[in-house]
Amino acid sequence: MTATTHSEGKHLGPAQYVMVWAALMVLTGVTLAVWKTDMSYAARVVVALAIATVKATLVAVFFMHLWEEQGIARLVLVVSAVMVALLIGLTLVDNATRFPFANPPYSGSWAGEPYQQAAPPMQAEPPPVRSSPASNVEHPAAHKP
Amino acid sequence: MRTDAATAPSRLAHHFPDMKTQEHAARMGMWLFLSTEILLFAVLFAAYAVYRYLFPIGFEEASKLAHVTMGATNTVVLITSSLTVALAIHYARQGENRKVVGLLGVTILFGAVFMVLKGYEYYHHWLDGQLPGRLYHYAGLKGPGVSMYFTVYFLMTGLHGLHVLIGMSVLGWVAWRAGRGEFGPGYSTPVELSGLYWHLVDLIWIFLFPLLYLV
Numbered sequence: 022m023t024a025t026t027h028s029e030g031k032h033l034g035p036a037q038y039v040m041v042w043a044a045l046m047v048l049t050g051v052t053l054a055v056w057k058t059d060m061s062y063a064a065r066v067v068v069a070l071a072i073a074t075v076k077a078t079l080v081a082v083f084f085m086h087l088w089e090e091q092g093i094a095r096l097v098l099v100v101s102a103v104m105v106a107l108l109i110g111l112t113l114v115d116n117a118t119r120f121p122f123a124n125p126p127y128s129g130s131w132a133g134e135p136y137q138q139a140a141p142p143m144q145a146e147p148p149p150v151r152s153s154p155a156s157n158v159e160h161p162a163a164h165k166p
Numbered sequence: 167m168r169t170d171a172a173t174a175p176s177r178l179a180h181h182f183p184d185m186k187t188q189e190h191a192a193r194m195g196m197w198l199f200l201s202t203e204i205l206l207f208a209v210l211f212a213a214y215a216v217y218r219y220l221f222p223i224g225f226e227e228a229s230k231l232a233h234v235t236m237g238a239t240n241t242v243v244l245i246t247s248s249l250t251v252a253l254a255i256h257y258a259r260q261g262e263n264r265k266v267v268g269l270l271g272v273t274i275l276f277g278a279v280f281m282v283l284k285g286y287e288y289y290h291h292w293l294d295g296q297l298p299g300r301l302y303h304y305a306g307l308k309g310p311g312v313s314m315y316f317t318v319y320f321l322m323t324g325l326h327g328l329h330v331l332i333g334m335s336v337l338g339w340v341a342w343r344a345g346r347g348e349f350g351p352g353y354s355t356p357v358e359l360s361g362l363y364w365h366l367v368d369l370i371w372i373f374l375f376p377l378l379y380l381v
Contacts, residue, residue: 033256034256035253035256038249038252038253038256039249041249041252042245042246042248042249045245045248046242046245049238049241049242049245052375052376052380053234053238053380056376056380062226065380066381069376069380069381070376070377070381072376073372073373073375073376073377076372077369077372077373080248080365080368080369080372081365081369083252084248084249084251084252084361084365084368085361085362085365085366085369086255086358086362090193091190092190092194093194094190094193094194094197097194097197097198097200097201098197098200098201098204100201101200101201101204101205102204104205104208105204105205105208105211108205108208108209108212109208109211109212109215112212112215112216113215113216113219116216116219116220117219124220125220125310126310127221127310127311128220128221128310128311
């Protein structure tokens, strides 16, 4: 494993950093613009996460110098990403395949099933006068196991 | 002041053959530390994913209560602060310590702006009773999962904000060292490592923003 030198050619200059910054700004704008379109909800979520991943890759590769890094240091981030994916993925698989009553009351699902009838309906009222905390704590999902 | 304070031999620990190897080991160690930070946040992201999965409608409705303009502004602020840190590292390698001090100062300022905007958001959630768990008493939106959104929201942005504060402190210390003219072509490791930390803070926000404010 060779150590990287700062005199070697792969170095980025201020111009490149500003370009990466500009790309990140544009992608942030795209995220917001796509969010305001009337694409389906799932599509917008996928686009938002895909753009976030691209942005994170830009930051890691250019700002965090993985581009010019050599050897095993480049592997660390990749391994972390795999571990994060395993952690989140398998946890979701666990919840998705549970006997329904093993999940908290009133929990719905992605599968398009109707939100459970027993749940108090979602209501968006105009913001009312603030009331005391104790008066309307009525929240079945807040029960901890 | 003295640039020759950065000459290689004085910085080299005896168990490394040369500065290159030492610096590589330092960055390697920093990456390992960052990987533990990533896993720390990953647990919260997993919690988010689970409750998002269990309460899709509650989370979708509750996330509409987040202040998107503030969040988007903070995204711009953090990304720009990442640029200034990247430039600071660039100039540290060239020994232009004066520019390093300036750029790190601007970065810390951006961090402060981020925290002020974040505090403003917190304050308004507090006023509206949009708080975690049993403390939630916002009458405008009620339903399963809504208060859980705010639990996750405050945990994730709170831990992230703590990292911003730590990053600001570390960068302040590094800026002070740059002010003494310590960095140059032979030695810029503290700027690089604190920069890596700051970039990670930015990287996590890049995911937090769409997940908490939009999705």
